[in-house]
Amino acid sequence: MSYAAFPVDAVPAAVPAPLRARSRALTADELQGIPWLRTLRADERTVAEADLRAVQVEAGEFVCRVGRPVTYWFGLIDGLLKMSNDTALGVPITFTGVPPGGWFGEGTVLKHEPYRYNILALRRSVVAGITVQTFDWLLDRSIGFNRFVMMQLNERLGQFIGAREIDRLTQPDQRVARSLAALFHPVLYPGVGDLLRITQQEIGYLVGLSRQRVNVALQHLQAGGLIRVEYGGVRVLDLDALRRYG
DNA sequence: ACATTAAATTCGA
DNA sequence: TCGAATTTAATGT
Numbered sequence: 001m002s003y004a005a006f007p008v009d010a011v012p013a014a015v016p017a018p019l020r021a022r023s024r025a026l027t028a029d030e031l032q033g034i035p036w037l038r039t040l041r042a043d044e045r046t047v048a049e050a051d052l053r054a055v056q057v058e059a060g061e062f063v064c065r066v067g068r069p070v071t072y073w074f075g076l077i078d079g080l081l082k083m084s085n086d087t088a089l090g091v092p093i094t095f096t097g098v099p100p101g102g103w104f105g106e107g108t109v110l111k112h113e114p115y116r117y118n119i120l121a122l123r124r125s126v127v128a129g130i131t132v133q134t135f136d137w138l139l140d141r142s143i144g145f146n147r148f149v150m151m152q153l154n155e156r157l158g159q160f161i162g163a164r165e166i167d168r169l170t171q172p173d174q175r176v177a178r179s180l181a182a183l184f185h186p187v188l189y190p191g192v193g194d195l196l197r198i199t200q201q202e203i204g205y206l207v208g209l210s211r212q213r214v215n216v217a218l219q220h221l222q223a224g225g226l227i228r229v230e231y232g233g234v235r236v237l238d239l240d241a242l243r244r245y246g
Numbered sequence: 247a248c249a250t251t252a253a254a255t256t257c258g259a
Numbered sequence: 260t261c262g263a264a265t266t267t268a269a270t271g272t
Contacts, residue, residue, distance in 0.1 A: 199269060215271060231252055231269065 019063070019127075020071075023053035026128060030054060030077050033101060033191050034128065039144030051134040056126050063119040063127055064105070070115060072129035075103035079125020080202055084118045085160070094163045097122075097206045099183050099198070101191025106149050107156070109135050122202050155188050169246070172209050176217040177226070177245035179207050184236045197233045221245070 031037060031052070037045055054077060057063055063074060066086050081098040098104060098119070108115055109132055121127075130138075138145040159182055166178045180203070183189065183196055200214045207214065218234065221227045226242045228235040236242060 200271095201269080211270090212272085219271085229270085 019055045019057070019129075020053075023055045023129075026052050026054045026077075030126070030128065033077060034075060035101060035190050036103065036145060036148040039148050040138070040142055041144075044138060044142050044145070048130060048134060048138060051130045052128055053130075054126055054128045056124065057121045059121055059123045061121050063121065064115045065118050066116060067114045070105070070109050070112060070132055072131060073103065073109045073135045074105055074119070074127055074129045076100050077126040077128050079127075080122045080198060081125060081127075082120045082122050082206060084120070085116065086118060094160060094167065095206060095208070096159060096163050097179065097183050097198075099189050099192045099196060101189045103152065104156075106135075106152055110139075110149075122205055151187065155185065159185065159188065171246055172207075172213050173217045173220050174246035175207050175209070176203060176214060177221055177242050179203070180221075180227070180234060180236070181239060181242040181245075184239050184242070186239075194237075195230070195233055195235045199232055203234075 026049075031049060034052075037048060040048060057079075063081065064072075076098050078100050080100075081102075083096045083098055083104060085094040085096075104119070105115065105117065108117075112132065139149065162178065162182060166175055166182075169175045169178065180196070183198070184192055184194070186192075200218065201211045203209075203218075204211045204214045209217070218227065218229050221242070222229050224241070224245075226236070226238045226245065228237060
């Protein structure tokens with residue numbers, strides 16, 4: 001099975017400055033969109049917010065790569081990321097999209113292992129992060145944070161199992177439907193709501209289809225009343241039906 | 247691959 | 260800072 005890769009040659013080849021060097025504090029608006037901050041007590045929240053940093057990454061740039069030591073727990077503020085899970089041999093198994101509001105990598109942060117994923121920005125994006133130290137600190141004292149991480153691990157596991165099933169699907173319409181449904185996950189990505197900002201080209205990169213084929217799949221799904229196709233985005237009308245499509 | 251439409255940007259007042 | 264003109268991006272076939 002083959003997948004479309006992001007056209008990296010479409011972006012400047014220059015090596016970007018390290019993320020840390022480009023980081024800045026978050027705006028009040030950006031803090032608002034971070035789901036786990038709400039689970040913290042005021043004092044814990046103060047510590048977390050002091051540690052939170054944001055960076056802008058360009059299309060085609062990696063947020064983290066397999067094998068690099070873990071320094072941050074990341075979340076997406078704005079934009080769109082593609083997460084690929086590689087085997088030890090470097091063969092990509094699973095691709096998953098990460099929409100805004102998604103936090104990822106908690107499994108590796110927990111165990112202080114090297115990253116097991118490549119995270120690539122499909123378009124210019126704003127990524128936030130807290131240090132492993134702060135992640136551990138919160139885990140040691142906040143019940144709310146523990147609940148959040150546990151829920152996150154559990155739902156993410158379900159997503160990967162779902163992603164493997166999507167890999168097996170051969171019908172393009174099914175693949176598009178199920179991949180979209182994953183991005184509309186209300187628990188993992190509460191910030192998405194019912195309107196996902198994603199272009200048909202980007203869906204193509206995620207699912208491994210041409211933009212044209214994605215377009216016809218979307219038209220089919222729209223005709224079925226599952227979604228509405230909008231300019232630069234997709235609105236979900238029947239998430240349940242989207243999940244079980246096909 | 248091409249034609250159409252939407253959005254973003256530029257520019258002149 | 261407003262809106263028209265232009266350019267760029269996304270869509271549909």
